Ligand SMILES: NC(=O)N[C@@H](CC(=O)O)C(=O)O
Ligand SMILES: [Zn+2]
C-alpha cells in the first residue's frame with residue numbers, strides 16, 4: 001500500500017473564492033495546496049470586464065497569507081452584451097485566462113448569464129481567433145427538463161453544435177457529472193477538455209438523498225446515479241489529458257444551505273487534494289493523480305507546470321465539523337469525518 005505520495009504542486013482549474021471579507025478564508029484554503037487557480041467570476045455583480053477582473057485580482061492578491069505566491073487566473077463572465085473588444089483586451093491583459101458561459105438561471109449568480117448561446121457567436125469567434133478558452137456551466141435551464149437530464153441535454157442541444165461550429169475554440173466543459181459528458185469529451189477534438197470535482201468522484205445521489213436529505217451534498221450540476229460516478233472515476237483515472245482537476249469548491253454559509261430552499265455548492269478547498277487522493281485510491285490509481293492534478297490542466301491552458309512539489313501521507317485525521325466564514329460559519333464537505341490522506345509540506349516552502 002502506498003504510504004506517501006509526492007506530486008508536482010497542483011492547480012485548481014475551477015474554484016469560487018467569493019469576495020470581500022470572505023477572501024482571507026477562501027484564498028488561504030486554496031493557497032494551502034494550489035499554486036494557481038481559475039477563479040470563477042460569478043460575483044454579485046459578476047466580473048464582466050477586464051477592469052473588474054483586474055480589481056478582483058488585486059483583492060485576491062491582497063488576501064493571500066504572508067509569503068504565499070498563489071496566483072489567481074481570472075475569468076470574464078459572458079453576458080448577452082459582452083463585446084468582442086472586451087475579449088481582445090482580456091487576452092491582451094495577460095491575467096484573464098478564459099471567459100465563462102453561464103446559461104442564464106443555471107446556477108448560483110447566473111441571472112446575468114447568456115440567454116441563448118447564439119447571441120454570443122460573434123464573441124466566440126473572437127475567442128477562437130485570439131486563443132481565449134471558453135468555460136461552460138453545461139446545463140440547459142428550461143423548467144420542463146428534469147434536473148438530472150440537464151447536462152445531457154446541454155450536450156445534445158448546445159455543446160455539440162458549438163464544438164462543430166468553432167473548431168479552433170478551446171472549450172472546458174466544467175464540473176462534468178455524467179457518463180454522457182465523459183464520453184462526449186473523450187470523442188471530441190483535442191480542443192475540448194473537462195474538469196471533474198472531488199465530490200462527483202466520491203459521491204452519487206444516494207449519498208445526498210437516501211436515508212435523509214443532506215444539503216451539504218447539494219451542488220450543481222446535481223450528483224447523479226452511481227453509474228455516472230463510476231464513469232467519472234474511469235475518466236479521471238484514465239490518464240487521458242482531457243480530464244483535469246477543478247474542485248468547484250463553492251462556499252455558502254451554513255444558514256443558507258440548511259434551510260427550506262438551500263443554495264447549491266460544496267466546500268472542499270480545505271482538503272481538496274486529500275479528497276482527490278481518496279478517490280484515486282479507490283481505483284488503485286494514485287499514480288495517475290499527478291497528471292490529473294498537476295499537469296493536464298496547465299497543458300490545456302498552455303501554461304508551464306509548477307516546479308515545487310507537495311507530499312501527502314497516509315495518516316487519518318478528522319475534518320473540522322465547522323469552519324469560520326466571516327461572521328457566519330460554513331460546513332465543509334466531510335465535516336467531522338475521517339480523511340485518509342494528510343498534506344505534509346506546507347506552502348511556505350515556495
Ligand atoms: N457548483 C455549485 O453548486 N455552485 C456554484 C456555481 C457553479 O459552479 O455552478 C456556486 O457559485 O455556488
Ligand atoms: Zn457551474
Ligand SMILES: [Zn+2]
Pocket residue numbers: 014015016040248249250
Ligand atoms: Zn463552480
